[in-house]
Amino acid sequence: MGAEDERRYSRSRELLARASQWLPQGVSSPFRARAPVPLYIAEAAGCRITDVDGNEYLDYGLAWGPLILGHRHPRLVEAVRAQADRPHTLGAQHELEPLVAEQICRIVPCAERVCFTSSGTEAVQLALRLARAHTRRRLVLKFEGHYHGWVDTILLSHHPSVDAVGDPDDPAVVPESAGQVPNAAENVVVRRWNDVDTLEAAFRKHPGEIAAVVMEAVLCNSGCLLPREGYLGAVRDLCDTHGALLIFDEIITGFRVALPGAQGRYGVTPDLATFGKAIGGGLPLSVVTGRAEVMELVGRGVSFGGTFNGNPLSLAGAHATLTELEREGGAPLFEANRLGERLREGIQQRADARGIALRVTGFGAAFALHFTPRRELTHYRDTLDDDEAQLQRFMRLALSEGVSMVADGRFYMSVVHGKDDVRETLERVDSVLDQMGGESGR
Ligand SMILES: Cc1ncc(COP(=O)(O)O)c(C=O)c1O
Known part of the structure; x- marks a missing residue:
């Protein structure tokens, strides 16, 4: 973690250090310790969360899935x-x-x-x-x-x-x-x-x-x-x-x-x-x-x-x-999937345009990033070639741009993410991919 990140997440890091004295790895579920920065969240509403350091995020982690209606519907x-x-x-x-x-x-x-x-x-x-x-x-x-x-x-x-x-x-x-x-x-x-x-x-x-x-x-x-x-x-x-x-x-x-x-x-x-x-x-x-x-x-x-x-x-x-x-008749989920598909495709297109070897697989309301030269992934063994270091880099940069997701590179949509949120997210993804630049494992 660089000096800038240390400053950005200083309160979260402090709390994690304190919690680690009593909770194994400082967390309530070991999967959560895998996040690039295990954040402490202070506030959440709709599809946005704010951490204890005051950083705001568009939330695509949604508590690992439950928040289909977003936070505090x-x-x-x-x-x-x-x-x-x-x-x-x-x-x-x-x-x-x-x-x-x-x-x-x-x-x-x-x-x-x-x-x-x-x-x-x-x-x-x-x-x-x-x-x-x-x-x-x-x-x-x-x-x-x-x-x-x-x-x-x-x-x-x-x-x-x-x-x-x-x-x-x-x-x-x-x-x-x-x-x-x-x-x-x-x-x-x-x-x-x-x-x-x-x-x-x-x-x-x-x-x-x-x-x-x-x-x-x-x-x-x-x-x-x-x-x-x-x-x-x-x-x-x-x-x-x-x-x-x-x-x-x-x-x-x-x-x-x-x-x-x-x-x-x-x-x-x-x-x-x-x-x-x-x-x-x-x-x-x-x-x-x-x-x-x-x-x-x-x-x-x-x-x-x-x-x-x-x-x-x-x-x-x-x-x-x-x-x-x-x-x-189920319109909210239909719409969440439609907008999520726009986001999924938007990320894929932005990576393609930069020659970054990324596959964004899944459906609108749940999709994931694979930094891989493979064009198609059909089962678990296909994911063993994924470049984990690149994924970590993407997630860390995304966090600093204000986009949070599940710790394994998954994006979840809720019914309260709107088209402006998707547009804003794609602008932030542009910035992330620009920073990843030519080192992105073509
Ligand atoms: C497909 C699937 N089955 C079962 C489980 C276990 O659920 P829980 O974490 O609520 O025990 C999970 C959790 O992520 C899951 O994704």
């Missing part, structure tokens, strides 16, 4: 404020539960029943348990580069190193954390995403053993890679042929790519889906939903619990968020 604030004067948590039933569950079943194609949980990690655990119980099979197939939470059972091959990935057609199942039980890997098969043949081969190799195929239907956690045309439908068919359930982890795509999620956007209905992040609009909430036949196993053989399940404050937030997103 008036309808969300009103709903949560009203609920704050009512019970905060009950450990019993209340009227918001059927209200929000019904809303989800109206919006999401696969949704016939709903379970409320608090974090995405938890929701995925329940979905996997349901799939194993329903099929009476042990193995779960996941894909390289996909993230489904941090617990032992599934924190496997999220971002394996080049040395660890193994055979492209039969990848290694790579644990991602020290202290993880080694035999977690025995219950999981890993494959390359976006490739029907390798999936088919996995079903042949493990006949009658795979309970479920779980995936991010758009690979947001490895730089927002899109499914190839027809891929999701082919996976659906393979799951049906081999008696496995299909689980879409929509914790990022849900209430972001389109109102009915990736399943609605691509017209492929999974058996189960998980939602999180945006569903609560910023309050902690996640959901497992899907076919009644599978979901009804909950409490009838399949155990799960949670003190905060169905928390009224979170459900008030979800009700306000979904109601806002449902306006005019």
